[in-house]
Amino acid sequence: xxxxxxxxxxxxxxxxxxxxxxxxxxxISYIIPADPARxxxxxxxxxxxxxxxRERYHLNDPVYMQIYYYLSKLILHFDLGVSVTSxxxxxxxxxxxxxxxxxxxxxxxILAIAxxxxxxxxxxxxxxxxxxxxxxxxxxxxxxxxLFWSALLMQLLFYYKLGWFPAIGRLTVDIxxxxxxxxxxxxxxxxxxxxxxxxxxxxxxxxxxxxxxxxYLVRITRASMLEVLESEYVTTAKSKGLPRRIVIYRxxxxxxxxxxxxxxxxxxxxxxxxTVLLETxxxxxxxxxxxxxxxxxxxxxxxxxxxxxxxIVMILSNLVVDILYCIIDPRVRIxxxxx
Amino acid sequence: xxLVERLPFGSRYRLFKRRLHPITKEFGLTxxxxxxxxxAVLGALVISIFLFLALFGAKLAPYDPIxxxxxxxxxxxxxxxxxxxxxxxxxxxxRMMSGAQYSVxxxxxxxxxxxxVGVILGGIAGMYGGWVDETIMRVxxxxxxxxxxxxxxxxxxxxxxxxxxxxxxxxxxxxxxYTRLIRGQxxxxxxxxxxxxxxxxxxxxxxxxxxxxxxxxxxxxxxxLTLDMGLIVIATAALSFLGxxxxxxxxxxxxxxxDGRIYLMQAWWVTVFPGMAIAFTVLGFNLLGDGIRDALxxxxxxxxxxx
Numbered sequence: 001x002x003x004x005x006x007x008x009x010x011x012x013x014x015x016x017x018x019x020x021x022x023x024x025x026x027x028i029s030y031i032i033p034a035d036p037a038r039x040x041x042x043x044x045x046x047x048x049x050x051x052x053x054r055e056r057y058h059l060n061d062p063v064y065m066q067i068y069y070y071l072s073k074l075i076l077h078f079d080l081g082v083s084v085t086s087x088x089x090x091x092x093x094x095x096x097x098x099x100x101x102x103x104x105x106x107x108x109x110i111l112a113i114a115x116x117x118x119x120x121x122x123x124x125x126x127x128x129x130x131x132x133x134x135x136x137x138x139x140x141x142x143x144x145x146x147l148f149w150s151a152l153l154m155q156l157l158f159y160y161k162l163g164w165f166p167a168i169g170r171l172t173v174d175i176x177x178x179x180x181x182x183x184x185x186x187x188x189x190x191x192x193x194x195x196x197x198x199x200x201x202x203x204x205x206x207x208x209x210x211x212x213x214x215x216y217l218v219r220i221t222r223a224s225m226l227e228v229l230e231s232e233y234v235t236t237a238k239s240k241g242l243p244r245r246i247v248i249y250r251x252x253x254x255x256x257x258x259x260x261x262x263x264x265x266x267x268x269x270x271x272x273x274x275t276v277l278l279e280t281x282x283x284x285x286x287x288x289x290x291x292x293x294x295x296x297x298x299x300x301x302x303x304x305x306x307x308x309x310x311x312i313v314m315i316l317s318n319l320v321v322d323i324l325y326c327i328i329d330p331r332v333r334i335x336x337x338x339x
Numbered sequence: 340x341x342l343v344e345r346l347p348f349g350s351r352y353r354l355f356k357r358r359l360h361p362i363t364k365e366f367g368l369t370x371x372x373x374x375x376x377x378x379a380v381l382g383a384l385v386i387s388i389f390l391f392l393a394l395f396g397a398k399l400a401p402y403d404p405i406x407x408x409x410x411x412x413x414x415x416x417x418x419x420x421x422x423x424x425x426x427x428x429x430x431x432x433x434r435m436m437s438g439a440q441y442s443v444x445x446x447x448x449x450x451x452x453x454x455x456v457g458v459i460l461g462g463i464a465g466m467y468g469g470w471v472d473e474t475i476m477r478v479x480x481x482x483x484x485x486x487x488x489x490x491x492x493x494x495x496x497x498x499x500x501x502x503x504x505x506x507x508x509x510x511x512x513x514x515x516x517y518t519r520l521i522r523g524q525x526x527x528x529x530x531x532x533x534x535x536x537x538x539x540x541x542x543x544x545x546x547x548x549x550x551x552x553x554x555x556x557x558x559x560x561x562x563x564l565t566l567d568m569g570l571i572v573i574a575t576a577a578l579s580f581l582g583x584x585x586x587x588x589x590x591x592x593x594x595x596x597x598d599g600r601i602y603l604m605q606a607w608w609v610t611v612f613p614g615m616a617i618a619f620t621v622l623g624f625n626l627l628g629d630g631i632r633d634a635l636x637x638x639x640x641x642x643x644x645x646x
Binding site for chain 2: 160306310
């Protein structure tokens with residue numbers, strides 16, 4: 001199968017999964033014992049107002065009709081509905097909050113890879129040496145520490161006690177925005193002070209999130225590297241007299257990288273889930289905090305919009321990983337099983 | 340110390356080596372290797388403390404974990420209150436001791452619901468294949484397409500925030516992982532020659548499932564369960580932290596962290612110690628889980644250093 005056909009097929013597979021996600025979310029909204037319309041209208045609202053809200057959001061209709069209305073708006077107008085709490089279209093809201101989350105997630109992702117994979121490799125190469133014990137300790141710490149707690153510890157230490165980094169928000173003085181990505185925006189404005197300020201604000205949340213996703217990465221890289229190092233072709237390469245560096249990077253690492261890659265594809269979703277906790281703690285104006293707020297307020301259009309975006313991001317990141325497989329490992333046939 | 344090719348059955352083992360059922364023998368071997376791993380033993384120790392506190396912590400707690408004592412609020416850790424007191428003057432240590440039960444309960448309930456569902460669905464999917472498999476796996480795909488924490492949040496918000504509903508929400512999120520795991524195992528076992536032999540003898544699907552597939556899943560499930568216990572403890576605490584799980588004044592650990600959060604600057608101990616309890620518990624499950632995995636891995640087992 002050609003790569004293009006494969007990607008197309010995978011993208012088509014998005015449709016049933018998204019349909020499933022929609023059905024699931026609407027079922028959840030249907031089993032809510034409380035009356036969302038009453039919650040939105042507020043305690044003082046008259047019955048007529050509540051009824052009007054119900055009509056407007058099709059709450060009186062059965063679930064399948066609600067899904068139908070939602071889908072027809074989505075497909076015909078690319079409209080995700082209007083958020084009940086903010087009063088703005090959900091799409092506008094998500095566009096406004098997405099850059100903040102993306103900035104956070106991508107830096108944490110890069111940091112986790114840049115530290116996690118080398119640490120796992122070194123750990124495997126120096127098995128049962130102090131370096132190995134150290135990195136296993138770090139990895140276990142990352143896996144075992146609750147994200148919300150380590151975030152608070154970071155705030156306690158680096159903000160309250162040492163005062164090195166700010167604890168909340170994305171920047172101190174607002175700047176003119178072009179893209180919503182503040183690092184980029186401050187560069188575009190030529191505002192170096194804002195650039196430094198943004199970077200400083202990023203440090204604590206990014207490090208916390210990276211530490212959290214790094215743990216699994218180190219563990220799986222180490223395990224996979226150990227397995228490959230024991231295989232016969234590595235022994236052959238060694239006995240041919242190849243330099244150690246070449247054996248490790250050319251022969252071992254190339255094969256050992258596949259399981260960590262799979263994990264990375266899946267962990268992007270974990271990262272998104274993690275941002276809910278992290279953005280709440282660091283008062284980070286991103287999608288995670290938006291979603292948490294929407295869930296508390298039973299803001300159905302916002303919840304559905306966010307879950308759709310989250311599901312699409314997760315599926316796409318898995319797709320990217322699958323494509324990377326074929327680039328790294330020629331034995332992986334697209335659309336088939338590895339031999 | 341020497342490296343051995345096969346495990347020497349120690350004298351104690353040889354006593355009852357004679358005619359053991361293979362499963363019993365396997366179990367004995369695993370336990371034997373497990374005992375050699377210091378980290379696994381440490382993990383088991385931490386878990387024992389955790390389970391002990393879950394059973395007796397509430398009775399052993401020196402102070403009332405719920406009663407308000409405003410006169411003694413925010414006492415720094417001292418001899419009387421080793422972990423200090425919180426905003427209501429409640430002893431943090433006593434609250435932590437009585438809080439262990441909620442985490443244990445959550446872990447056990449979530450596993451008790453999601454594992455059977457996963458085993459049954461995964462077994463059916465792997466065994467029958469075809470459209471049954473396709474349907475079940477597409478449904479799990481939908482569940483796995485969500486970030487699990489967010490799905491759990493949505494469910495517990497829909498059901499109304501309480502610890503019980505948080506457990507239900509987590510169960511709903513958890514079963515697809517087991518379905519996938521069991522299906523994968525079932526698919527690989529289904530192709531083995533001994534299953535083919537059983538089939539040619541006229542064994543039913545049901546028989547093959549019970550006698551061949553499930554026993555083969557046992558080790559993978561055991562490792563996953565141990566590691567997942569830790570993950571569920573964290574997830575429950577995270578839900579409570581966000582306000583979707585245990586409600587005040589319940590001394591649930593995640594809830595305690597969230598209660599202390601506003602007072603982080605003036606009273607760090609209210610937040611730091613309960614979080615530490617979560618971290619240590621999860622660490623215990625991770626250490627034991629890793630130990631079990633290593634003990635079950637024949638390759639590593641061969642390399643285990645024994646005296």
